[in-house]
Amino acid sequence: MNDSNEQQGPIAVYGATGYTGRLIAAELDRAGVEFRLAGRSQEKLDRLAGDLDGPVEVFAVSLDDQRGLRELLADCSAVIACAGPFHLYGEPVMSAAVDTATHYLDTTGEQPFMRLAWEKYDRPAREAGVAVIPGMGFDYVPGDMIAA
Numbered sequence: 198m199n200d201s202n203e204q205q206g207p208i209a210v211y212g213a214t215g216y217t218g219r220l221i222a223a224e225l226d227r228a229g230v231e232f233r234l235a236g237r238s239q240e241k242l243d244r245l246a247g248d249l250d251g252p253v254e255v256f257a258v259s260l261d262d263q264r265g266l267r268e269l270l271a272d273c274s275a276v277i278a279c280a281g282p283f284h285l286y287g288e289p290v291m292s293a294a295v296d297t298a299t300h301y302l303d304t305t306g307e308q309p310f311m312r313l314a315w316e317k318y319d320r321p322a323r324e325a326g327v328a329v330i331p332g333m334g335f336d337y338v339p340g341d342m343i344a345a
Contacts, residue, residue, distance in 0.1 A: 205274045208232040211290050212280030214241040217304050226250055235269055260286055266293035278303035283310040295321045302330040
């Protein structure tokens, strides 16, 4: 894992046109970091990109397109997955992230999906030198911080 504090590639926001994805995209834009918008609808992604201040790359990639997902993430430092429900839509992005050694986090609150992340992707993620962090939503982070 790279210990540098400098960003080593764009942050992808998959599911960027949903409510949470739009909030994340706006915050990344405000912070001035390099990021890209991703999801299924080119039209919605283009509209969101037009609402942001800075130039941003847009990638319309279906969740059943593993090659496209890997191409999306190949040079990214991290992906923030916002497309739920995660038990239906989450695993393709997580799998592509681990395959491309891209740090992964998502906004799920679905405990079975979080268990899947641990049981199926913990070892491959460690071997790839990346973090897989499900449950980075409001429901879990405060408790995790207090416990730490």
